[in-house]
Each structure stands twice: as structure tokens, then as C-alpha cells.
Amino acid sequence: MVREWDPRTASSAELESLLALLNAVLTADTPGDPLWQNKQVREYLAEVMPGERRLSWLAEDTTGPEPRAVGHISVLLLGDIGVIELYVHPDCRGVGLGRRLLAEAARRSYMEGFSSIGVEVVGGTPAVRFYETLGFRCAYAETRSVLRLGQVDWLALGEMARGIGTGYRVEYHPGGPPEELIESYAVAKAQVRDPDEGDLELRPSSYDPQRLRDSIACLHRRGMKPYIVLALHEKSDDVVGLTEVVVPAQHPTRADQYDTLVIPDHRGHGIDRAIKARMLFELRSAEPGLVDVQTWNAPGNESMLKVNADLGFEPDREWFEYEAEVADLVQRLDTA
Ligand SMILES: CC(C)(COP(=O)(O)OP(=O)(O)OC[C@H]1O[C@@H](n2cnc3c(N)ncnc32)[C@H](O)[C@@H]1OP(=O)(O)O)[C@@H](O)C(=O)NCCC(=O)NCCS
Numbered sequence: 001m002v003r004e005w006d007p008r009t010a011s012s013a014e015l016e017s018l019l020a021l022l023n024a025v026l027t028a029d030t031p032g033d034p035l036w037q038n039k040q041v042r043e044y045l046a047e048v049m050p051g052e053r054r055l056s057w058l059a060e061d062t063t064g065p066e067p068r069a070v071g072h073i074s075v076l077l078l079g080d081i082g083v084i085e086l087y088v089h090p091d092c093r094g095v096g097l098g099r100r101l102l103a104e105a106a107r108r109s110y111m112e113g114f115s116s117i118g119v120e121v122v123g124g125t126p127a128v129r130f131y132e133t134l135g136f137r138c139a140y141a142e143t144r145s146v147l148r149l150g151q152v153d154w155l156a157l158g159e160m161a162r163g164i165g166t167g168y169r170v171e172y173h174p175g176g177p178p179e180e181l182i183e184s185y186a187v188a189k190a191q192v193r194d195p196d197e198g199d200l201e202l203r204p205s206s207y208d209p210q211r212l213r214d215s216i217a218c219l220h221r222r223g224m225k226p227y228i229v230l231a232l233h234e235k236s237d238d239v240v241g242l243t244e245v246v247v248p249a250q251h252p253t254r255a256d257q258y259d260t261l262v263i264p265d266h267r268g269h270g271i272d273r274a275i276k277a278r279m280l281f282e283l284r285s286a287e288p289g290l291v292d293v294q295t296w297n298a299p300g301n302e303s304m305l306k307v308n309a310d311l312g313f314e315p316d317r318e319w320f321e322y323e324a325e326v327a328d329l330v331q332r333l334d335t336a
Contacts, residue, residue, distance in 0.1 A: 002071070002100060005058035007045035015041050017069040018058070021089050028090040029125040030317075034291075039249040040223030045074070047221040050214055053077045057104045059088075059097055073101040075109055075117070082109040082117045082326070083202045086127075098130055103333040110326045117326055118202045123318030135332050136322035140199040142296045145313035149290060152280060152312050160277035160310070165269030167235065172282050173228040176216040177239075181230065182209045184239040192261040199298075202321055205259055223249035226258075227283060229275045233266065241271040243279050247287050255283060257295035260304070272307050280311070 007015070016038060023035045048054050059071030070089040075082040084105050088098045109117060119136070121127045132138075164170065177185045190207040206212040219226050224246045231241030244258035262271045283290055296319055297305055 001062055002057055002059045002104060004104075005056050005072075007042050007056065010042070013066070014058070014069070017060075017067070018072055021069040021072060021087060024089050024091075025087045029127075030122060034251040034254045036250045037252070039252075041250060044222045044224075044248070044250055047218055048076065049078075049211075049218050051078075055105070055108060057101055059092075059101060061092070071097045071101050073105050075105040077109070077112060077114060078204070079201075080115050081202075082112075082114045084117055084119045086119070093126065099134070099333065102134065103330075106326055106329045106333055110330045114326055116323055117329060118321060118323050120202055121320045121322050123320060128320070131322045131324075134324070135328060136324045138320050139323045140298075140321040142199075142298055142319045142321075144294055144296050144316045144319045145308055146292050146294050146316045147280075147308075147311060147313040148292045149280070149284060154281075157277045157280060157311070160270075160273040161281060162274070163270045164231070164274035165271075167233065168240070168266075168269065168271060168274075169232045169234050170274055170278050171230045171232060172278060173230065174225070174282070174286060175220075176226050177212075177228050177230065177242075181232075181239055182212055184237075185209075185230070185242060186212050188239045188242060188261065188263050189259065191263050199321060219246060225249075227255075227279065227286065229279045229282065231262070231266075231271045231275050240266040241275050243275045245279055245283060245293060247283075247290065252287070252289055253291040255287070255290055255293045257293055272304070273310065276307065276311055 019036055019038055019041055026033050026035055045054070045056070054074050054076045056072065056074035058069055060067040061070045070092045071087065073084060073086045075084045082105065084102070086098060086101055088101070106117060119131060121131055186207060186209045189205055193205070193207055206215045216226060227245045227247070229243050230239050232238065233240045241262040243260040245255050246258055247255045260272065260276065283293070295308060295313060297308065
């Protein structure tokens with residue numbers, strides 16, 4: 001049975017059942033990735049940025065004493081794209097449930113006037129064939145890398161943290177950048193924004209101060225704690241480099257690296273290395289339960305790949321962004 005489902009009003013039993021589904025999928029598809037804990041799962045699923053909406057559907061097996069979640073799809077409606085996340089329990093795959101759930105999300109996106117659907121697809125999992133079969137095209141490819149804190153060479157890292165050119169100051173801000181630096185922080189992000197990068201902006205960054213405030217507030221509401229390390233140019237007090245890591249309550253042993261950037265005029269002074277190294281020291285003491293940090297990089301981004309390798313990040317698996325036109329998808333799913 002498939003029905004529209006709202007995490008805000010769902011029972012705790014439904015949320016627990018959904019969590020069990022997600023963990024079964026993780027175990028089957030990405031063994032080694034941490035399983036999710038039952039912490040702020042409702043908030044994680046329910047909270048969105050102003051102007052965005054997330055709709056979801058749940059497939060349940062109702063033959064047992066208690067209904068059991070066997071499939072789930074959500075579509076986050078942002079701008080003109082709907083970003084989907086779709087999970088089918090490994091025991092229930094290959095019988096058309098994925099297709100059925102996708103049809104719900106595609107039809108609704110079509111009715112709401114959205115033109116395209118995007119999805120992050122993990123390399124080496126059945127999802128690649130699934131989306132290709134349904135006519136999605138691969139728009140962007142990245143590599144995920146993981147750094148295990150237990151294997152970090154802290155002595156070498158200390159040198160990197162100190163190896164920044166003169167005229168710069170490094171600051172650590174757990175929780176987010178302070179209000180007095182928000183403006184300068186957003187300017188730095190806007191300056192390094194690359195409109196030709198080619199990704200689908202399925203996880204858009206925030207380039208203006210208000211959006212940045214909103215996105216930090218949204219992370220907190222979803223149970224995701226942001227940590228920021230900044231490089232400031234001492235002469236101007238401008239933000240010239242930044243790195244962002246988020247520790248989610250749902251899988252607190254693994255942190256997610258978000259944006260890292262150094263604005264072009266200030267490159268070549270060891271800022272990237274210094275801020276990332278400082279971040280790892282801060283995370284080690286602020287989050288004693290943290291085991292590793294994951295990051296995603298485009299294969300062409302040589303300089304960042306080099307710094308990440310020096311820090312101890314190891315490439316783990318490919319990660320793709322796939323896209324389909326909603327109208328085509330609806331037609332394909334209806335006629336199949
Ligand atoms: C991708 C996924 C949703 C597919 O669900 P499903 O219910 O098995 O898919 P369906 O049965 O509806 O299949 C639809 C089409 O995709 C194709 N397909 C699905 N899985 C496939 C596979 N492993 N190999 C080849 N084709 C596949 C089917 O052949 C089918 O096409 P057809 O109807 O023309 O035969 C499911 O595998 C899943 O949940 N994967 C996890 C997703 C994820 O994000 N994992 C990362 C870790 S969180």
C-alpha cells in the first residue's frame with residue numbers, strides 16, 4: 001500500500017519503521033556507512049528552508065501484525081527542480097515498487113509545475129541501473145572520500161594548521177559564523193561561486209546573507225550541527241577562506257564536509273590546508289564520538305583533491321547526479 005505521508009504528523013512507530021527501512025538499505029547498498037540513530041529523525045525529514053516544500057510517500061507491508069515500511073520517496077521542491085530520495089527495502093526490490101513510488105513523486109511534481117527532477121545516486125548500487133532504465137541522464141559525477149580520524153597524522157596536521165602565510169587569522173566558530181561576519185562570509189561564497197561548474201545544485205549553497213542565516217537555522221532545526229573555520233585577512237577583516245563541516249544527530253559518528261573555499265586573490269598562502277587542519281583538531285575535541293568525515297569532490301578539482309589526500313582523505317566511491325524532465329518521466333512511467 002502506497003500513501004502520502006507527512007513526517008510532522010507521523011506516529012513514532014512509523015518513524016521507527018522508516019528508520020529500519022533506511023538502515024536496511026544502507027546495510028545492503030553502502031556497507032561500512034554508519035547506520036542512522038533514532039535522533040531528531042522527524043525534524044530531519046520535516047524541516048525545510050523558507051520557500052521550500054518536501055512531499056513524501058510511504059509504502060507499507062500491512063500483512064503482519066504491525067505495518068512495516070518497505071519503501072519511501074520524498075521530493076524536495078526547490079526553484080524549478082524537485083530533488084528526490086527513494087528507498088526500497090532490499091527484500092522488496094525488483095517488483096516495481098521503486099517505479100510505483102517514483103510515479104507518485106513525478107506526477108505531483110508535474111502538477112505543481114516543476115520541470116525537472118534531480119537525484120543523487122550512489123555509484124556501485126542498483127540505483128544506477130534503475131534511474132538509467134527510467135531515462136534519467138547523468139549530469140555530474142563526483143568522488144566521495146572518507147577521512148578516518150583514528151588514522152590522522154596529528155603532528156603533520158599541526159604543521160599544516162600553522163603553515164598559513166602572514167597577514168591572516170584563523171577563527172573557529174561552532175554553530176555557524178557570527179552575525180558580524182555573515183555579510184563578508186556570504187560575499188566570499190558568492191565570489192567563488194562557479195556558475196559553469198555543471199552540477200545540478202541539488203544541495204544549493206547560500207550566497208546572500210539572509211539565505212545563509214536561514215540555512216544555518218534550518219540545519220539546527222534538522223539536528224545538524226554546523227562547525228565553521230574561517231580565514232580572515234587581517235588588513236581588511238574580510239573572510240577570505242572558509243570550511244564548513246556538519247555533524248548530524250542522526251549519524252554523529254560521521255561528519256559531512258560542506259563547502260570549502262579560498263577566494264582567488266588569497267590563494268597560494270596555505271589557507272586551504274590551515275583551515276581544514278584546524279577544523280579536524282576542533283572536531284576531535286568538540287565531538288569525541290566522531291569516527292570519520294566524508295567529503296565529495298569533482299574529479300577535475302586537482303588542488304582540492306591534493307590537499308584532501310595530504311590530510312588523509314581516501315577515495316571511497318563514485319557519486320552521481322542524475323536528471324530527468326518531469327513531463328518525459330511522467331509519460332514514460334504511465335505508459336510502461
Ligand atoms: C533504486 C531502487 C529504488 C529500485 O527499487 P525497485 O523497487 O527494485 O525498482 P523497480 O522494481 O521498480 O524497477 C524499475 C526498473 O528499474 C530496473 N532496475 C531496478 N533495479 C535494478 C538492478 N539492480 N539492475 C538492473 N535493473 C534494475 C528494473 O529492471 C525496472 O525496469 P523494468 O520495469 O523495465 O524491468 C532500490 O534499489 C533502492 O532503494 N536503492 C537504494 C537507493 C539508495 O539511495 N541507496 C544508497 C544508500 S542510502
